[in-house]
Amino acid sequence: MTLADYRGTKEGREEAVRHPPAAHAPGERAHPGPVEYIKIGAALFIVTMIEVAVYYIDALDDVLVPILLALSALKFSLVVMWFMHLRFDNRMFSTMFVGGLILAGAVFVVVLATFGAGLV
Amino acid sequence: MARLTMGQRAVTMVEALRMAREEGATYRGIWSWITTVDHKRIGVMYGVTAFAFFLVGGIEALLLRLQLATPNGGVLDADTYNQLFTMHGTTMVFLVVMPLSAAFFNLLVPLMIGARDVAFPRLNAFSYWVFLFGGLFMNASFIAGEAPNAGWFGYANLTSTTFSPGHAIDFWALGLQILGIASMASGFNFLVTIFNMRAPGMSLFRMPLFVWMTMVTSFLIIFAFPVITVGLFELLFDRLFEANFFNPAEGGSPLLWQHMFWLFGHPEVYILILPAMGIVSEVLPTFSRKPLFGYPFVVFSGIAIGFMSWGVWAHHMYTTGLGTVANSAFGISTLLIAVPTGIKIFNWMATLWGGSINIKTPLLFAVGFIAMFVVGGLTGVTHSIVPSDYQQQDTYYVVAHFHQVLFGGSMFALFAGIYYWYPKFTGRLLNEGWGQVNFWLMFIGFNLTFQPMMISGLLGMPRRIYTYPDGMGWDVWNLTSTVGAFLIAASVLAFIVNVIVSMRDKRPAGADPWDGRTLEWTIPSPPPPYNFAEIPTVRARDDFWHRKYREDESGRAIPVVAGAAVEEEHAAGEHHAIHMPSPSFFPLIAALGLPMVALGLMYDYALVAAGAAVLVVGVYGWALEPASE
């Protein structure tokens, strides 16, 4: 085991020197730029409009819940993966955040179930 | 501060603050303790404060035992009894075992990973001050004449204003919120420290077991405390603002509180035991002169316990009517969590087996831990079985179980840690003779106190009763418990005598009195502020041992010449190149805002605003000052 086995190494430092404005830590891919961010913003706007529309369309009442859950999950993912940069950052951040998310989801689904309650 | 003038004019605020910090950096005087951000000093402060609370909680216990020594006892009335048993439990869990563990995290983790300090030294100081103020705040309730009195678990809706008018429960809930902030800050700090500040070559699987257990515990803290924070907010909103979270009249369910409390509470008990297990995993190898047996298994079982601790909480709620499906599911998960615990026990025994055993006080406490924890764990297994728990719930059998694992378990291991690492941080060994007196008195006293509770519990003695009638068959067991409790008190006195005796002992312990295996033994005792003159490069697990010894054909350890050479003491001025984090008083100032807000919520909202202002000033000052200069 040598120092080179570490990511915080000479290679990492040289890599960071080559790409200073992006301020990468090792293990990252290239950033999106302002144009991509605006496109995602537009997508978020459109998805929100769809959500509200679905809410008002009575014909869709039976499938309202799954559709809304899916749409909000989509918005959630867009913001977390692109704006919060998780898609491009070191996997450790994703592990921790997703871990917290899954833990919260799991324990509270169980708590609600013991009361006979659910999402709806 | 020595001078308050510069020449002819008084100093400005900014200059005064800078001078205070400079004086703090000299490591002399009270100011240096108030502004310290040094993990070793913070660890000592945690340890001393926690020990003081241990005495407080212990006296509370002795009073309880005096009351219960005989049927129809007349020592305490019911209301006082309720306050004492509540404060005893709350104190021991939150003001003793957790901060003693925090003391060890602080003292050891940076040294064991070869770092100079934790990732966020001022956040570390903040954690300590918040703990101190939280503990003082909670105990101030005695001065107010109304200490918390609804148990350490504060079940709703006994804790509602209808059934608990006055401020007792507010002290409890607000106090725990404050303490929770201290714990969470600590959890975040140690996680970043362990991930990011290891010496070159110190991969995760070369870390000492204690550091692994600190990591798992810290994950449990950061995920479990938010849940109790919300639960306590729900309780406080019910009490202060007439919310309805636990108000049955508006459809609220007291059972929600139990879920919130135990979702936190069960991981909490693993927070209480994992650091202790980490200590035992360090002590046994040193005193058997063998590496920890099955290191990867001990690591993975610790991680498994961390994960599984989230799946068992409702075993505290079997008797609340959750139904057979829920009860069975949690019964199975609780049985399963005994497996990784058992794996650790077997690995510890295998560590001792065939070792060159050096019987000293740390080892006595560590072996005592194993024995007591097995007994306590087995009683836990009997609890996990639902029908059996129906009989045991709310009886003294449960009291026996949790004291077995938290005292016979955690406290014994913490004492092992104290005896083991005392020489490193004070430069003196504790007296071995007094240590053995301490141990045997504590071991006998402990067993005499708590084993009878298993019997009285199975004979039906309920918990949380301030007295009992005669003729129940409980008398002799209670009397024995009381005698045992006073033996424990005597053992604690023996410990205090030991500390005093060791302070008078002029012989230096040296850097490595126990022939240890881990990095903290490579530096002088007590360590210099910068810890390591040169950050070590780690080539193996138990790196220090491998520098000292190599193995011959039969596996015996042969000393390596000069392998045990310890870093020399250098004069204080020689390490200018090592930048240490600057002292700061902003952590203390920020911490001060919290009890002010809490008191304000109970008595006067103007104080809430003042406390918030103090907190904001503290936080901004902290954010704007440089971390080191």
Place this chain on the structure above:
Amino acid sequence: MQHAPTADAALETSTGLDNRKLLMWLFLASECLFFGSLIAAYLLYRNQSIGAPCPSDCVIDGVTHEGLFDIPFTSVSAFVLLMSSVSMVLALAAIQRADQRGMRVWLATTALLGMLFISGQAFEFTEFHREGLSLSSNLFGTTFFVLTGFHGAHVTVGVLILLSLLVMAFRGRLNQAQSLHVELAGLYWHFVDVVWIVIFTLVYLIQP
């Protein structure tokens, strides 16, 4: 040991990750448990209120009560918060390419949109209060105000952080080398937005 924070600080760690960024992500992970608990309490008590007011139209003891929620209004405020995430990430992108002016514009925009969101919340809260909803009125009042109240408090803290960054920027202390501060503020801000995405769907749009 730590010197004054620079872009090089990240390189000295065992994982290569910056200490402060790791701290922020751990904090956000723990906040999932915090908001998860509050959302669970809301969902548990949904439809369990004994009396009015209700979120959407309800019939209690034969009397029809009009629901309090104004979906178009809340949709607009949800949109405002989403757009504030866009401006936040544009502020970060600006400072990462040393565009000081762009960063200031986008940070100010984010703060303004955040304040607009808070105003919308405040308006909504006062409206509901006028209709008789309070912490003590019923389970809906309790769980709604506590959940959205804590969310609003988080947004408020976020706005204060953004304004502090703006002050730093105007004093010339927030340059490309300090872009991490903007990144960390951004992570917090996006998280708070993401919590609102969940609340908007579970609390407002999904009505049993």
